[in-house]
Amino acid sequence: MPLEIPSSVAFGMSFVHPVLMWVLLALSGYGLYLGIKAKKLRTATTAEERKPLIQGQFAQRHLKIGKTILAVMVLGTLGGMAVTYLNNGKLFVGPHLLVGLGMTTLVAIAASLTTAMQKGNLVARKVHVGLNMTVLTLFLWQAFTGLQIVQKILQPQA
Numbered sequence: 001m002p003l004e005i006p007s008s009v010a011f012g013m014s015f016v017h018p019v020l021m022w023v024l025l026a027l028s029g030y031g032l033y034l035g036i037k038a039k040k041l042r043t044a045t046t047a048e049e050r051k052p053l054i055q056g057q058f059a060q061r062h063l064k065i066g067k068t069i070l071a072v073m074v075l076g077t078l079g080g081m082a083v084t085y086l087n088n089g090k091l092f093v094g095p096h097l098l099v100g101l102g103m104t105t106l107v108a109i110a111a112s113l114t115t116a117m118q119k120g121n122l123v124a125r126k127v128h129v130g131l132n133m134t135v136l137t138l139f140l141w142q143a144f145t146g147l148q149i150v151q152k153i154l155q156p157q158a
Contacts, residue, residue, distance in 0.1 A: 014087060014153050017080035018146050024072050025139050031069055032136065034062035035129070063114065070111045077104045096145045103138050106131045 037058035044050040077100050084091055091097060110131040116124035 013083045015150070017076060017083060018150050020072065020076045020079070021146060022143065024069065024076060025143055027065060027069055027072070028132075028136055028139060031062060031065045032132070034058050034065060035132075038062050066111060066114070070107055073104050073107045077101065096142065096149060099138055099142055099145075103135050103142070106135050110135070 037056060041050060041053035041058060044053060081091060110128045113124040113128045117128060
């Protein structure tokens, strides 16, 4: 049995997860940008190439945004599931939920590779990039399936 929540509150809560996830998608794109800049610094061969990249502190900013992405991804995933359960008394086990859980898992694994990457482990770096590119690709798909769910929420109930 769903928890009794005033309908206006329940309706408003239904949009926190989608808005948060769109913000997270934008943050993920920014994280990708910072990661590319950090790689350019790591692979730069001349002082002229390195100087402007060092000033940008891209590696430090990439690490900070990555931590934020991890936290928001976990909270957003659990929050979306909680709101769905509160509003409906059940979860809808389907592609959107399962892919979202998988993405959260992949982000956590990618974040766990940070220490190895900081020690220069190239395999960890390549796995980190591969996992995050997979997550970003899935995220784009999730954005569209999420819009379909939002459209269902907005449809008048018969």
